[in-house]
Amino acid sequence: MSCTIVVGAQWGDEGKGKIIDMLAADAEIIVRYQGGNNAGHTVVVGENEFILHLIPSGVLHKGKTCIIGNGVVVDPEALLKEIEMLRLKGITVDDNLLISEAAHVIFPYHKVIDKRRGAKIGTTGRGIGPCYVDKMARCGIRMTDLVNKDSLKKRLQANLEGSSEFNFEKIYSQYLDYGKKIKKYLANVPVVLHEAIAKKKRILFEGAQGTLLDIDHGTYPYVTSSNSTAGGALTGTGVGPTRIDKVIGVVKAYTTRVGEGPFPTQFNEDLMEKIRSKGKEFGATTGRPRRCGWFDAVIVKHAVIINGLSEIAVTKLDVLDEMEKIKICTGYKYKGKTYKDFPADIDVLTNCDLVYEEHEGWMQDITSVKEYKDLPKNAKAYLERLSELLQVKIGIVSVGSKRRQAFVRGRTSNI
Numbered sequence: 001m002s003c004t005i006v007v008g009a010q011w012g013d014e015g016k017g018k019i020i021d022m023l024a025a026d027a028e029i030i031v032r033y034q035g036g037n038n039a040g041h042t043v044v045v046g047e048n049e050f051i052l053h054l055i056p057s058g059v060l061h062k063g064k065t066c067i068i069g070n071g072v073v074v075d076p077e078a079l080l081k082e083i084e085m086l087r088l089k090g091i092t093v094d095d096n097l098l099i100s101e102a103a104h105v106i107f108p109y110h111k112v113i114d115k116r117r118g119a120k121i122g123t124t125g126r127g128i129g130p131c132y133v134d135k136m137a138r139c140g141i142r143m144t145d146l147v148n149k150d151s152l153k154k155r156l157q158a159n160l161e162g163s164s165e166f167n168f169e170k171i172y173s174q175y176l177d178y179g180k181k182i183k184k185y186l187a188n189v190p191v192v193l194h195e196a197i198a199k200k201k202r203i204l205f206e207g208a209q210g211t212l213l214d215i216d217h218g219t220y221p222y223v224t225s226s227n228s229t230a231g232g233a234l235t236g237t238g239v240g241p242t243r244i245d246k247v248i249g250v251v252k253a254y255t256t257r258v259g260e261g262p263f264p265t266q267f268n269e270d271l272m273e274k275i276r277s278k279g280k281e282f283g284a285t286t287g288r289p290r291r292c293g294w295f296d297a298v299i300v301k302h303a304v305i306i307n308g309l310s311e312i313a314v315t316k317l318d319v320l321d322e323m324e325k326i327k328i329c330t331g332y333k334y335k336g337k338t339y340k341d342f343p344a345d346i347d348v349l350t351n352c353d354l355v356y357e358e359h360e361g362w363m364q365d366i367t368s369v370k371e372y373k374d375l376p377k378n379a380k381a382y383l384e385r386l387s388e389l390l391q392v393k394i395g396i397v398s399v400g401s402k403r404r405q406a407f408v409r410g411r412t413s414n415i
């Protein structure tokens, strides 16, 4: 498989970072295609935990090319901080990080607007939405402008015209300085990827957020401002659809969500507390407690359709180890109608009654299981039922945050 997209199939935080790190061992290039430093992708290597916000999660393997595509919105301050964080841990990106010249740049005014207006949605406050607004309004400033002082001046002046809140000179000189520091990473990403594909290099496209946070296909308006689904991997990098071989959806064995918006299968407080503490469900970017709930097959089936998933990677199965009974939501009931497919109307999601089926738990520690066949019978039955409901095969199962705690279904783990 030369080109594989890895995409979140719920509301983000499914464990994409861990799955990308695992697959990156056999890839040459890893590319982020949308979102920005609203993402927090965790990779655990030995005793070290890395949280990556902008740099692709393949960076912890030596010699991989890491690319930030045009669809990503880049906060230069956050980027340079992340590069420094990696450097302090002995990982340098001098020779293997490329950033698209066409990626849009986050400015201080984007963050201020986001903090002011984002509360209703519960945004991360990183300026993501306002930066995408400027991109669509055709007044955004791109990476290439940071290394062209006339262009930066003209565009920034136009954006700050009439504003007494922001000091043009200060921002201008700060961003020119960022431009000097970032210049060496800038590249014509579509051409780089085109040539890599011609040489049959293996490329991973790393999604941020998740399908239900997608601007078009998620729980609008409680979404992020980009296409976090597989389609975004094409527009966000400059690779055509005929080049993609496989799409892997990452799903948690239950569901979580951070921020506002409908969440039909959300637990009651007792269960929420239990799963949140066992699953360490606190945001990797903002530290906010994540809302937790049962697996919702309606939303994940939606993700199977929207992304054309070839297979799924099920993560955090171990978090359900101590559950006597495990529920799966298979439908919503609202005003006399049963919904088996994801409805666009969020009133349905907010006010529906749920159709659940209940499964026996396995009540045993699975964190050292190394092969699918060694999972307890009830754990296999749960996974097989998910696969049947979703009509997609399970390719990877993860039973802990560490590198070795995951296996490819059907063969011994060699990760």
Ligand code: GDP
Binding pocket: 008, 012, 013, 014, 015, 016, 017, 018, 039, 040, 041, 042, 043, 044, 279, 280, 283, 284, 315, 316, 317, 318, 319, 398, 399, 400, 401
């Ligand atoms: P991402 O945004 O999709 O990359 O996911 P996050 O990194 O935000 O959140 C996933 C969290 O679950 C991280 O703390 C991971 O270290 C952890 N994790 C990933 N896979 C597993 C797993 O199989 N079991 C457990 N217990 N934790 C996992």
Ligand code: IMO
Binding pocket: 008, 011, 012, 013, 014, 038, 039, 040, 041, 121, 122, 123, 124, 125, 126, 128, 129, 207, 208, 209, 210, 213, 222, 223, 224, 225, 257, 258, 259, 260, 284
């Ligand atoms: P990863 O890549 C989970 C959520 C925010 C908020 C909404 C909009 O780690 O899975 P934004 O700042 O993007 O405008 O916020 O989206 N959100 C995420 N939730 N995981 C993420 O990223 C998220 N990125 C944004 O909490 O509800």
Ligand code: MG
Binding pocket: 012, 013, 014, 039, 040, 041, 042, 284, 285
């Ligand atoms: Mg995350």
